[in-house]
Amino acid sequence: AQKITQTQPGMFVQEKEAVTLDCTYDTSDQSYGLFWYKQPSSGEMIFLIYQGSYDEQNATEGRYSLNFQKARKSANLVISASQLGDSAMYFCAMRGPRGYQKVTFGTGTKLQVIP
Amino acid sequence: GAVVSQHPSRVICKSGTSVKIECRSLDFQATTMFWYRQFPKQSLMLMATSNEGSKATYEQGVEKDKFLINHASLTLSTLTVTSAHPEDSSFYICSASPPLPAGGQGDTQYFGPGTRLTVL
Helix, strand or coil, X not given: CCEEECCXXXXXXECCCCXXXXXXEECCCCCCEEEEEEECCXXXXXXXXXXXXXXXXXXXXXXEEEEEECCCXXXXXXXCCCCHHHCXXXXXXXXXXXXXXXXXXXXXEEEEEEC | CCCEEEECCEEEXXXXXXXXXXXXXXXXXXXXXXXEEXXXXXXXEEEEEEECCCXXXXXXXXXXXXXXXXXXXXXXXXXXXXXXXXHHCEEEEEXXXXXXXXXXXXXXXXXXXXXXXXXX
């Protein structure tokens, strides 16, 4: 079974500052994938970044980077230079081995960017 | 990224009626689509896995006769909430994954914009 834990129900960050959203996971699979999604108040789920369990380098996508620490089973999302439009719910998610597409979501972190 | 659409975006219906929600992958074929339900301020809960050409796989606790899923083609899956009641009011979101690239590991799920169902 897969389990995703997000321990921060809410976070505040000053505009232009960096922020780290925590995510830990538990799985018995050797191969798995980790995702971060953003959900603004409109409700749509926006894909941000993906990290494969065998990827040796941390994933980066623009202002988003994933701090992947496999031994600690953590996959924190780092947002650099926060913008007001970053205010949203952020969900960490994982799937099992490649080809097994079922995804488990964490409980989410509500990020608010302060001007 | 890949585009997934949902229709309608919002629906209000009377108790006892049935509501159909469509999920389409616009620029790729998806043999598998997923249906999620999200209550206010909560995470997404997987309801069922929709498989093209075969029966859907439902998660534990989800009534298959209540939530009918039909994956009629490689680009369309439908969720029908039958005899809807106020407790079925929720945000329903579908997702789909493009075919896995050769030699790649990424199989990102792309989500539709969601359908907000309100049952009066």
